[in-house]
Amino acid sequence: MSDNGTPFPPEEIGAFLRLCAGEWMALNSDFVLGAPDASEDDNSWHSSERGELVVAYLEPESPGEPGGLSMGAKGGLAQKLIFESQGNYRCINPQAGGQSSEEGSWELGTDGGLELVLAGGERRERIWFTKPNLRLRSWVHTPTGGLPSQAYFSSEIRRVSKT
Template structure:
């Protein structure tokens, strides 16, 4: 599988369940979300702008994903909504590795790297302020996506999470 095929599999609407653990507070949390993943072409204004912000050639980007979410926790807290954009710029000699730019809520952005491993899992590494975020994404099937994430701060790991995401299929047309 190449990176373009992997990204195309991500496009669509997903029901996500997350279990996370905060190491410093020893708090476990569950969360349910509705995710929408949209493809952004390489010439999309957001892709071009973010590449230019990091002095990267926008013509080298293969495009990006805009991810929107609406989440609720098991603890009766308010729903959380938001979005993030991820831009991918493959290495010209080894397209299974490359750079990523990620922005949250169109405000804070960070740069990192990706690796599409031999087992067809996408590994993302991002530096966000004083934190290092590592995420691994893979498909158990075309409609079941799994993710793990680790966030590491100056004092070691601060949070880990596991996600299972089921693709929301479009309604069947009446015969």
């Protein structure tokens, strides 16, 4: 249970999405697997960077739906993820003229982790909380019929302030 009496980790998708809302400080690591130009002494196969992420909860467009998320770098364009109760999601990217740029499916596991699978299964993303203000994300890109080609991991700490 959290401090406000709601279950932690969240047991339903709407509560999970609401918990994602906030300003996050992120440490991101990106890995290119099997990079042809990477030698053992070369660090071009991975990179790490710090970032700021702003996430807002989007109220459902229709009754009975879970809602969505608006997220992007602080001061930058935000993409929207719209979740449907049947287990599908769509991503609306501002750089694609506000059109849906990708679709996939979602599943909230019994452990409270959210798994997103891009249509076609080439990318799987997992988002989970270890504490209400500590969120972890990972994704792996696996081209159809191939081995993983890229992986990403992010640890995100919610910015909180006492008033």
